[in-house]
Amino acid sequence: MPEPRLDVLCIGNAIVDVIANATDEFLAQEGLTKDSMRLVDAEEAERLYDHMRPAREVSGGCAGNTAAGIAALGGRAGFIGQVAPDQLGGFYRHDLTAAGVEFSTPPVDVGVPTARSMILVTPDGHRTMNTFLGAAQELAVDVLDEEQIRSSGILYLEGYLWDPETARNAMVRAIEVAREARRKVAFSLSDLFCVDRHREGFTALIDEARIDILFANEAEILAMAGVPHLETAVAAIAPKVETLVVTRGAAGALAVRGGERADVPAEPVDKVVDTTGAGDLFAAGFLYGEATGKTLVQSLRLGAICAAEVIQHYGARPEADLRALAGELAA
Template identity: 50%
Template sequence: DALGRAFTQEIREIGVEYRTAPVAGGLPTARCIVLITPDAQRTMNTFLGASTELHPADVDEALVRDAFVTYLEGYLWDRPEAKEAFVHAAELAHAHGRKVALTLSDPFCVERHRESFLELVDGHIDVLFANEHEIMHLYKAATFDEAKAAVRGKCEIAVLTRSEKGAHILAGDREVHVPAAPVERVVDTTGAGDLFAAGFLFGLARGKSLEECGRIAAIAAAEVISHIGPRPETPLSTLI
């Protein structure tokens, strides 16, 4: 449909290799209304549309094989077929010696799928992204420190964000605290977690230290919350 064509064109124009073939008929392209309050927090009314129709057959093995990391989005965990596709992608990645990352996405998403997420984190995930509310919901922890203790050792790296308090990166016995990058004025927090994950994985794929991965992630997140909209307005390569 028109939105799908627009998305495909725009994502390719910024240099992303996008191979997903259009679907003939069925549900329309996903869309989302984002409401931003004066304190820059956002709430979303989302229609996932065709995104919910993800099946194992849609997973491009060559793409997974060639990627340093396959990034899984918790929002798409609602359908049984999508769960199968997630596990299939993770198994393919590991079979080719690649890494698998997961973002928990949202506390409500965690509440709906806690047991499945716990199983996924324990058995298939190398890099976990979560904010403090999501990780506390996942482990039913009363405090952030309790949640940190619960997730430690469950995956290779756990990246836990705390807004203006920065982020904690857990890897084995190590814990790295990354301060939030300074922002003159927070305008819109939409996309903050996505850009943080993107920056972190960018550094990880290039062999950077955990400290440097966190620094890049914090800069990327700071850029996107300084203006309206979830896409960077300043090329991130000029900031890092």
């Protein structure tokens, strides 16, 4: 098998994040569930945007955030996602490529604008996401660069993109190409919303051994296994994948690979400002570790370091030097 040209190729929703402060009272007035993610249509996106406080825009989307984190660590990262040929699409492309990520998927005019997510951040750092998927859900099989997939050591896919059939077909084809090329496939369950909505499809991917590395947080793995206790859920899911990674917020993270298990604590932080992107950057650190031959513990520690950095400021992209923070782990 030839050496990969890219360490990790990420596939996901190309979304511009629109981030604003909000109070718990505002969430209640808008009928929003704190710390949740919901999909909205264009009309609701406009209505909520009009009600929000002044906001700032940053390129986002789970897989895009992960790709940016890998690049910040010094890894060779790529991204596949769909934007429209509009102002936000151009902004997204420039922002991601400026971060050092290879993004060659062409923009396509599918009659809807580039996706955006209105993210409301409460004073305790928790975020409530309201996402209009727009062009992102129109990612199609025919825009995939299959040679790019074959030349990537790890293919990483976000569960959020499983929702629309067109994008789901593209993800399935990408997995097929990666497995035919004997590359690793990593998959994130992304959100409890995704597990509840797509448990059957996710279960099939896992049971058919199409996933090598599975990412989940504690709530997602409990829902996926259909049990109330973490250790029972880990015992049920871990044997079905090569590597299972479970993040637990302030309680740290764990990973299981065969007979090996590793647990690491969360990195200490001065203040949690915004949890947006914590899981995405954890995945970036872990995948960078896996791509560069680190041990299971070292990969988990890299994930914890990246997650700790991103929750100390607004936005889901690193602002500090991740390589410096990781020290010898990033060497």
